[in-house]
Amino acid sequence: MTDIQADLARPLATAQTPAKTRRQRETFTVAPWAYLAPALILLFVWTYIPLVEAFQLSFYQWNMLPTAPQRYVGLKNYERLMALPEMRNALWNTLYYILGLFPMSVIIPLFVAIWTQDLTGRARMIYRGLIFVPMIVAPVVAAILWRWLLNEDQGLITLWLEQMGLGRIGFLTDPNYALATLTWITGWKLIGFSTLLFSAANAGINPSYIEAARIDGASRWGIIRDIRLPLLSPTILLLSMMTILFGAQWSFAYINVLTNGGPLKSTTNIFYLLWEYGFQTMSAGWSSAAGMIAFAGFAVVAAGCMWLTRRFAVYDN
Amino acid sequence: MTIDASPDISQGHPPLASSASNMGSLRCLAVHAVMVLLSILSIFPIYWMIVTSLRPENEIFSTAFWPASPTLENYVFVLTRIPMLQMLANTTIVAAATAALQVVTGLFAAYALVRWRMRLSGVIHGLIALSWLVPFQVTMIPNYVLASRLGLLDTLTGLILPNASHAFAVLLLYHAMRSFPTEILEAARIDGARSWKILWQIVTPNMGAPIASLSIIAFISAWNEYFWPLLLSRKPENSVVQIGLQMFMTQEGNLWGPLMAAAALASLPILLIYLILQRHVIESFMKSGIR
Numbered sequence: 001m002t003d004i005q006a007d008l009a010r011p012l013a014t015a016q017t018p019a020k021t022r023r024q025r026e027t028f029t030v031a032p033w034a035y036l037a038p039a040l041i042l043l044f045v046w047t048y049i050p051l052v053e054a055f056q057l058s059f060y061q062w063n064m065l066p067t068a069p070q071r072y073v074g075l076k077n078y079e080r081l082m083a084l085p086e087m088r089n090a091l092w093n094t095l096y097y098i099l100g101l102f103p104m105s106v107i108i109p110l111f112v113a114i115w116t117q118d119l120t121g122r123a124r125m126i127y128r129g130l131i132f133v134p135m136i137v138a139p140v141v142a143a144i145l146w147r148w149l150l151n152e153d154q155g156l157i158t159l160w161l162e163q164m165g166l167g168r169i170g171f172l173t174d175p176n177y178a179l180a181t182l183t184w185i186t187g188w189k190l191i192g193f194s195t196l197l198f199s200a201a202n203a204g205i206n207p208s209y210i211e212a213a214r215i216d217g218a219s220r221w222g223i224i225r226d227i228r229l230p231l232l233s234p235t236i237l238l239l240s241m242m243t244i245l246f247g248a249q250w251s252f253a254y255i256n257v258l259t260n261g262g263p264l265k266s267t268t269n270i271f272y273l274l275w276e277y278g279f280q281t282m283s284a285g286w287s288s289a290a291g292m293i294a295f296a297g298f299a300v301v302a303a304g305c306m307w308l309t310r311r312f313a314v315y316d317n
Numbered sequence: 318m319t320i321d322a323s324p325d326i327s328q329g330h331p332p333l334a335s336s337a338s339n340m341g342s343l344r345c346l347a348v349h350a351v352m353v354l355l356s357i358l359s360i361f362p363i364y365w366m367i368v369t370s371l372r373p374e375n376e377i378f379s380t381a382f383w384p385a386s387p388t389l390e391n392y393v394f395v396l397t398r399i400p401m402l403q404m405l406a407n408t409t410i411v412a413a414a415t416a417a418l419q420v421v422t423g424l425f426a427a428y429a430l431v432r433w434r435m436r437l438s439g440v441i442h443g444l445i446a447l448s449w450l451v452p453f454q455v456t457m458i459p460n461y462v463l464a465s466r467l468g469l470l471d472t473l474t475g476l477i478l479p480n481a482s483h484a485f486a487v488l489l490l491y492h493a494m495r496s497f498p499t500e501i502l503e504a505a506r507i508d509g510a511r512s513w514k515i516l517w518q519i520v521t522p523n524m525g526a527p528i529a530s531l532s533i534i535a536f537i538s539a540w541n542e543y544f545w546p547l548l549l550s551r552k553p554e555n556s557v558v559q560i561g562l563q564m565f566m567t568q569e570g571n572l573w574g575p576l577m578a579a580a581a582l583a584s585l586p587i588l589l590i591y592l593i594l595q596r597h598v599i600e601s602f603m604k605s606g607i608r
Contacts, residue, residue, distance in 0.1 A: 038426070051456055252454070
């Protein structure tokens with residue numbers, strides 16, 4: 001509410017004519033900060049200060065009870081984590097989630113968008129309206145829907161598979177399948193949306209390039225490879241970056257609702273491990289240390305992605 | 318979003334015309350097949366949720382695509398078993414308040430960055446943008462400790478407050494405002510209009526589209542939010558519908574009819590918004606990338 005106060009103060013300031021110029025300069029420096037205050041205060045209180053606190057906590061041992069003391073342990077938390085097979089397992093699983101998402105968040109949508117570019121009119125609008133829907137479905141709802149469809153006893157897909165003579169698959173209970181199932185659910189929410197993003201970018205390509213290439217005798221595939229893909233590269237890189245940076249985070253709700261990281265830790269990724277250390281085993285130090293490792297890792301990856309985007313994205317201008 | 322300039326293969330190549338149009342109709346069929354498949358994949362799980370929620374108990378494992386005798390008993394069961402209406406009301410409050418606060422804090426911050434060229438503008442812009450990259454799981458313990466110190470556990474305020482400002486909101490409005498003609502701002506300033514007045518009477522009325530986009534996205538994201546409520550909530554009647562669903566699933570996980578009815582009730586408001594504002598919702602999400 002500081003901005004309201006600042007603004008209320010201003011009429012008084014301008015009323016005093018002799019000091020006007022000096023006052024004006026003064027308000028000119030205060031006003032922007034007053035406007036920035038709500039966003040910046042919230043940001044610092046809920047993101048940046050906690051980030052620093054988490055960094056500090058990663059050198060302590062603490063069981064999260066307000067009365068319990070925090071004991072300084074130096075780098076012990078990091079050393080233990082590095083030695084833990086759990087941590088390595090979670091990091092590998094994080095990688096699997098991200099790689100498993102790529103076909104659904106980038107590759108298939110890209111080719112579907114190019115393949116269906118000639119669609120027009122009403123049909124296009126209907127498909128658009130339908131394939132977007134998973135994007136706005138709540139993760140918990142998505143988890144429950146797929147839990148029902150894939151249920152080992154009576155799920156529709158299980159029954160279909162059985163009718164086809166493929167037997168029953170423990171989609172969520174078999175350690176060989178659970179991670180793939182959760183990746184699929186995460187990807188289900190994205191596939192239509194990514195397709196729409198690619199379609200929009202693809203439709204924005206200047207048709208005269210395509211025309212010119214065709215006159216030069218370029219093949220259909222040649223046009224895709226030499227014109228469409230390069231001009232779609234900003235979207236490809238954007239979606240890839242989103243998948244890499246946020247893919248593992250998106251899967252958190254599914255892990256928590258459907259498998260709790262099991263069976264046999266096969267679906268635990270780094271973000272789920274953070275939550276487990278923090279709120280199940282109550283070891284704030286471990287959770288924070290693992291969080292710092294993840295944050296540093298993803299920050300490096302983010303910087304790399306941005307560099308790639310600047311280096312390789314082709315813009316039409 | 319105009320795709321009307323669809324290059325026609327047969328045009329301009331008369332010798333190939335007949336074979337091309339043949340290939341065209343086959344290709345057309347294949348194109349529709351791909352899209353129909355993708356559409357079914359997207360929508361069928363939701364359809365199946367609604368169908369299951371309407372089945373009476375003795376039909377629950379049927380694979381028929383429509384219940385023989387549809388009933389609302391599952392919905393009645395959910396409404397009497399858990400405080401569903403209370404949770405829906407809570408979620409509406411949380412989502413609406415979050416969206417409104419993000420719009421206001423976003424407008425203020427974007428306005429400050431656009432109107433005043435400060436030496437620190439770049440730094441602030443960067444700080445706001447970078448906060449997006451901090452995974453919530455990394456800051457969750459300090460956030461939790463802070464919330465419990467402030468007495469925000471198990472309250473709606475606690476659910477709203479940390480999300481009252483978001484990098485995404487500031488950036489979206491910042492980019493929209495940057496394209497606002499500076500001459501008008503300049504003219505208003507010379508006329509002696511105060512920044513507060515310029516913001517509300519000149520800038521904001523012209524920000525209708527981005528504000529609407531932001532509100533839609535913020536409302537839907539807040540409605541679907543799961544992680545923070547999971548940490549904060551204790552009692553179902555003080556919580557949001559996502560937590561209610563998760564609790565209901567843990568307790569009555571194999572009562573498929575009521576579970577689907579609960580899931581349907583939890584998604585109904587969002588699906589209704591989508592039905593009414595379909596075009597706006599899609600465009601808002603597409604313009605702003607993935608949140």
